[in-house]
Amino acid sequence: MKIKVLGSAAGGGFPQWNCACPNCSGLRSSTLKGRPRTQAQVAVSPSQSSWFLLNASPDLRQQILATPELAPSPSTSGSPVSSILLTSADVDCVMGLLHLREFQPLHIYSTLSVRRILTEENSLFRVLARSNPPARWDSLPLDRLFPLAPPSGPGKKDGFFCTAVSLMGSFPDYVGESLRRSLPPEEAVIGLQLLQKEKRLFYAPSLPGVGEDWQRFQTRPQDRAGNGPRSALWQQRSSSTPLPPWKNPPHAHPSEQYESGLK
Numbered sequence: 001m002k003i004k005v006l007g008s009a010a011g012g013g014f015p016q017w018n019c020a021c022p023n024c025s026g027l028r029s030s031t032l033k034g035r036p037r038t039q040a041q042v043a044v045s046p047s048q049s050s051w052f053l054l055n056a057s058p059d060l061r062q063q064i065l066a067t068p069e070l071a072p073s074p075s076t077s078g079s080p081v082s083s084i085l086l087t088s089a090d091v092d093c094v095m096g097l098l099h100l101r102e103f104q105p106l107h108i109y110s111t112l113s114v115r116r117i118l119t120e121e122n123s124l125f126r127v128l129a130r131s132n133p134p135a136r137w138d139s140l141p142l143d144r145l146f147p148l149a150p151p152s153g154p155g156k157k158d159g160f161f162c163t164a165v166s167l168m169g170s171f172p173d174y175v176g177e178s179l180r181r182s183l184p185p186e187e188a189v190i191g192l193q194l195l196q197k198e199k200r201l202f203y204a205p206s207l208p209g210v211g212e213d214w215q216r217f218q219t220r221p222q223d224r225a226g227n228g229p230r231s232a233l234w235q236q237r238s239s240s241t242p243l244p245p246w247k248n249p250p251h252a253h254p255s256e257q258y259e260s261g262l263k
């Protein structure tokens, strides 16, 4: 598993366009020793040829252009970015999807609630359906190992999996009241544990601080809530819990009864 951190700033980036705090002003006038930063964005690759984006930041176009590994190959003429995993429907997590609308077939994974917010309430995101085939959405179940990419060949054990864990945050303010009432709150904000062979990565760009379930993915006592950072990104090597054999992903999550109405 390869991991690239494409951006590491909070919402608005650094410097923020409308901020005159000492840091932002100092960076603009070069009196502060620092580097401009784009918004939090991570890309993960289970193989040489394909990359998964963890969320889609508002700075995504600039971040992809600055990363040679994410450039389209002249031989296939397509982008190696094949899939996006969304941790919430927050603007900072989904706005970059609009940068990916240029007729590239995509696979988008999120909780069913996040998918409903983006596809039922926000017609802007229908531009993703213009590609051929249109963007495919899959709903991530909570607390269950979910298959993302099959092994590289027969007998290989390098399949790529993830487990979504609820972080008990809230849905964004822009979600309409009636839809919000119909959505389970545990699907508002998730953290992702990505697994391939003995490698583990836990990604949680926003920790609302109200749920504690995610702490079971921690490996270092100093990261425990109260002492640790508000964001968590770390990689763990573990051989204690072997991954199950590869199984093809389920067609639809059992809670997707609404599906027929959406299609």
Ligand SMILES: [Zn+2]
Residues within 6 Å of the ligand: 015, 016, 019, 020, 021, 022, 023, 024, 025
């Ligand atoms: Zn500032």
